[in-house]
Amino acid sequence: MEQVFGRPKALSEKRLHYCPGCTHGIIHRLVAEAIDDLGIQDKTIGVAPVGCAVLAYDYFNLDFQQAAHGRAPAVATGIKRVLPDRFVFTYQGDGDLASIGMAEIVHAAARGEKITVIFINNAIYGMTGGQMAPTSLPGQKTTTSPYGRDINTVGYPIRVAEMLTTLDGPAYISRVSVHDPKHINKAKEAIRKAFEVQIQGLGFSLVEVLSTCPTNWGLSPREALKWLEENMIPYYPLGVFKSPEEVSKVGA
Amino acid sequence: MAERVMMKGNEAVAEGAIRAGCRYFFGYPITPQNEVPEYMSRRLPKIGGVFIQAESEVSAINMVYGAGGAGGRAMTSSSSPGISLKQEGISYIATAEVPCVIVNMARGGPGLGGLTPSQSDYFQAVKGGGHGDYHLIVLAPWSVQEMVDLVGLAFDLADKYRNPAMILGDAILGQMMEPVTFKSEPIDPKDLPAKPWATVGLSGERKPNLINSLGLLPEHLESINLRLQEKYKKIAENEVRxxxxxxxxxxxxxxxxxxxxxxxxxxxxxxxxxxxxxxxxxxxxxxxxxxxxxxxxxxxxxxxxxxxxxxxxxxxxxxxxxxxxxxxxxxxxxxxxxxxxxxxxxxxxxxx
Amino acid sequence: MELDAIFAGFGGQGVMLMGQLIAYGGMHAGLNVSWFPSYGPEMRGGTANCSVVLSDGVVGSPVVARPQVLVAMNKPSLEKFEAKVKPGGFIFYNASLIDTKPTRTDVYVVPVHANEIAAELGNDKVGNMVMLGAILAATEILSVDDIMVSLKKILPERRHHLLPLNEQAIRRGMEVVTAM
Missing domain, CATH: 3.40.50.920 (Rossmann fold)
Structure with missing residues (x-):
């Protein structure tokens, strides 16, 4: 019998530790599928962040380095410069990338470092218990903004994809969401495209993935998907912000 | 005998590193070690190496972590306040057992301090420096000649023990010029022993390689620490100079x-x-x-x-x-x- | 044999090069040598100095606290270092720019009109070489050849046409001392 659906080779057998309804699992799968599709498992090195995805190295069947909080783009830079023919990606959350690691991501992008960044934006610090993130929405209640994010005292959320698009270094930047199957398919396309950009040596690529955190948002998984759609997408519009014209399909 | 050439300590440690097969350098400007990155930026691109002026000391050490983890002989250099900034990365590197060399041309502290030569980073260098129980191999040259000799040794010991090694100099040793002799032929990085643990892409039948310093389970973290302490004991027994x-x-x-x-x-x-x-x-x-x-x-x-x-x-x-x-x-x-x-x-x- | 020297002056007067040439020359003569510059913000104020040690033994401290030889190319340098020169040592000072004589009586004082002599030679930049010539003649520590071999090494090839002028400047500086 023909097998039409199974575990991607690039994912390990390890059971995920993520909370029920968390979309990390979906995004892990999309990354692994893109690696399988492109046939690059043997040349891929991943860099794990600090945050909920700290154990990402357990879930991928790939060589991995685990980076300090926010430093994944610098670590990926070191790897890629030693092994320019390999495929190197980081997987980072919003606290990791857009707060403590802002310098690293901006400069890796500005250098046009030939790495790919999968940036998970769920508008909150997940692992540490739901504190305010640089991407938390105005008015959003978190454990460190218990009265709602007050823009008069803590300022505004950062739109990472748009900000990095102002730089000349990046080759591909897009924002996608995983709140329903249609958007998941689009996210898969975007991730694959970002990977192809690196494989073709076109420059820095980043996909910002709007993601849920039902546990820390205090919502059911289904409500969380709806909250993402109704609150995050208006603030963080989806789309391709930057794309090289010459990128063509590669791989199997 | 090989020719004697006059070099600054900063240049000598850079040339010594290159001759030891170092091809990856990541640094940030800080006095009094600026001749190290300047020298590397001139030489490395011409011999198939990589020089990056990082956005910060923090990034520089993390680039070293990545490059060392990918199997390259990688180095960074700085001076006291910059070395303080690198401590987080150094702690990760020591725990993940990534070989690399860190040069500290120390200057007077504490705080921003000054630019005068200093040995007040001794504790930081030999007792760990960042968080956790770990050690660097710390070598202290007393001449420009020893900058060359010891940086080569530092790379060898780093690889042998999978441990970061530090050259602890000071502003005088970095700035002064003395005659130097390069005693041995330069090492071609291709001739260095293979690093089967490096993250280079999953090939053949092996399990994925992982460069990591996380031990969430108490017994796992304890086993990491026991392994490190066992290694430090071995280094202490064999490498005193x-x-x-x-x-x-x-x-x-x-x-x-x-x-x-x-x-x-x-x-x-x-x-x-x-x-x-x-x-x-x-x-x-x-x-x-x-x-x-x-x-x-x-x-x-x-x-x-x-x-x-x-x-x-x-x-x-x-x-x-x-x-x-x-x-x-x-x-x-x-x-x-x-x-x-x-x-x-x-x-x-x-x-x- | 050991010689400790301090070279000091304005940036642009070539004091670092003077020190380096003595150090290179010492190396050429088979001695152990060290050269240590002022660096960092110290350089921003427009003054520069370097310490040079030549020795037939091991060079101890490369930082010279009490020099046998002081070369002062401008007035602030003379003021800063005059008192530190070891008794019996030398003070070479640029009489073109320094209008007050050193007051020390326990050292050899050698005034050199470095700027005027350089101008006579047609190149304002060789004042340091004139000074160097005076040092060679007075201390007999190194030969002109030691310095010229070193200068050839330090100067980029495209500047080698300046070697004869530099040698001329050194010899003029030597004459200053022999005429004393």
Missing amino acids: FEGTDVDDADLVVVAYGTTSRVAKSAIDQARKDGKKVGLFRPITLWPFPTKQIQELAAAGKRFLVVEMSAGQMVEDVRLAVNGEASVEFFGKLNGAIPTVEEVYREIMSRF
């Missing part, structure tokens, strides 16, 4: 390293001419520290005078080694100026 001059018949042994040991040497030569039985004991590895050798000197009835450009840091390790069996005195300068030969001479003479 030091130099003793006029120590055998000495009543008083001056213990000093780096720039200070040069000053001490001149002062000791003067005192010897005056008939004083004084010798120099110069640790070359600051970690592992030559504890046993100092113990033996104490047991042989010698007294000690420790000279440092600090408020007294290495003197603590000398006291631990001596363990109350001999008198250990201290003379230090607090980063305003280096001790002069006359000062150290007076300190020696006042003890006879």
Whole structure:
């Protein structure tokens, strides 16, 4: 019998530790599928962040380095410069990338470092218990903004994809969401495209993935998907912000 | 014999690294070590290497972590405040057991401090420096020649033990010029032993390689620490290096390293001419520290005078080694100026 | 044999090069040598100095606190270092720019009109070489050949046409001393 659906080779057998309804699992799968599709498992090195995805190295069947909080783009830079023919990606959350690691991501992008960044934006610090993130929405209640994010005292959320698009270094930047199957398919396309950009040596690529955190948002998984759609997408519009014209399909 | 060439210490440590097969350098400008990144930026692109001026000290050390983890001989250099910034990365690198070399051309602290030469980063270098129980292999050159010799050794020891190694110099050793001889042929990185643990892409039948310092389960973290401590014991047993001059018949042994040991040497030569039985004991590895050798000197009835450009840091390790069996005195300068030969001479003479 | 020297002056007067040439020359003569510059913000104020040690033994401290030889190319340098020169040592000072004589009586004082002599030679930049010539003649520490071999090494090839002029400047500086 023909097998039409199974575990991607690039994912390990390890059971995920993520909370029920968390979309990390979906995004892990999309990354692994893109690696399988492109046939690059043997040349891929991943860099794990600090945050909920700290154990990402357990879930991928790939060589991995685990980076300090926010430093994944610098670590990926070191790897890629030693092994320019390999495929190197980081997987980072919003606290990791857009707060403590802002310098690293901006400069890796500005250098046009030939790495790919999968940036998970769920508008909150997940692992540490739901504190305010640089991407938390105005008015959003978190454990460190218990009265709602007050823009008069803590300022505004950062739109990472748009900000990095102002730089000349990046080759591909897009924002996608995983709140329903249609958007998941689009996210898969975007991730694959970002990977192809690196494989073709076109420059820095980043996909910002709007993601849920039902546990820390205090919502059911289904409500969380709806909250993402109704609150995050208006603030963080989806789309391709930057794309090289010459990128063509590669791989199997 | 190979030709003698005049080089600054900063340039010599860079050239020495390149000759040791280092092809990846990541750094950030800070006085008084700027000639290191400048030299690397000139040379590395011409020999298939990579130089990146990182956006910060923090990024530079994390690039080293990535490059070392991917199997390259990688290095960064900085000076005291910059080394403080790198400590997080150094702790990760030590725990993930990534070989690399870190150069500290130390300057006076604390805080922003100044630009004068200093040895007040001794504790930071030899006791760990960042969070957790770990050690760097710390080598202390006393000349521009030793910059070359010890940076090569640093890379070899780093690879041998999968441990970060530090060259602890100071502003004088970085800025001064002296004749240097390159004794051995440059190493082609291709000829270095393979690193089967490196993250280079999953090939063949092996399991994924992982460069990691996380141990979430208590027993896992404990096993990481036990493994590290076991390794440190082995390094301490096998890699102690030091130099003793006029120590055998000495009543008083001056213990000093780096720039200070040069000053001490001149002062000791003067005192010897005056008939004083004084010798120099110069640790070359600051970690592992030559504890046993100092113990033996104490047991042989010698007294000690420790000279440092600090408020007294290495003197603590000398006291631990001596363990109350001999008198250990201290003379230090607090980063305003280096001790002069006359000062150290007076300190020696006042003890006879 | 050991020689400790301090070279000091304005940035642009070539004091670092003077020190380096003595150090290179010492190396050429088979001695152990060290050269240590002022660096960092110290350089920003427009003054520069370097310490040079030549020795047939091991060079101890490369930082010279009490020089045998002081070369002062401008007035602030003379003021800063005059008192530190060892008795019996030398003070070479640029009499073109320094209008007050050193007050020390326990050292050899050698005034050199470095700027005027350089101007006579047609190149304002060789004042340091004139000074160097005076040092060679007075201390007899190194030969002109030691310096010229070193200069050839330090100067980039495209500047080698300046070697004869530099040698001329050194010899003029030597004459200053022999005429004293």
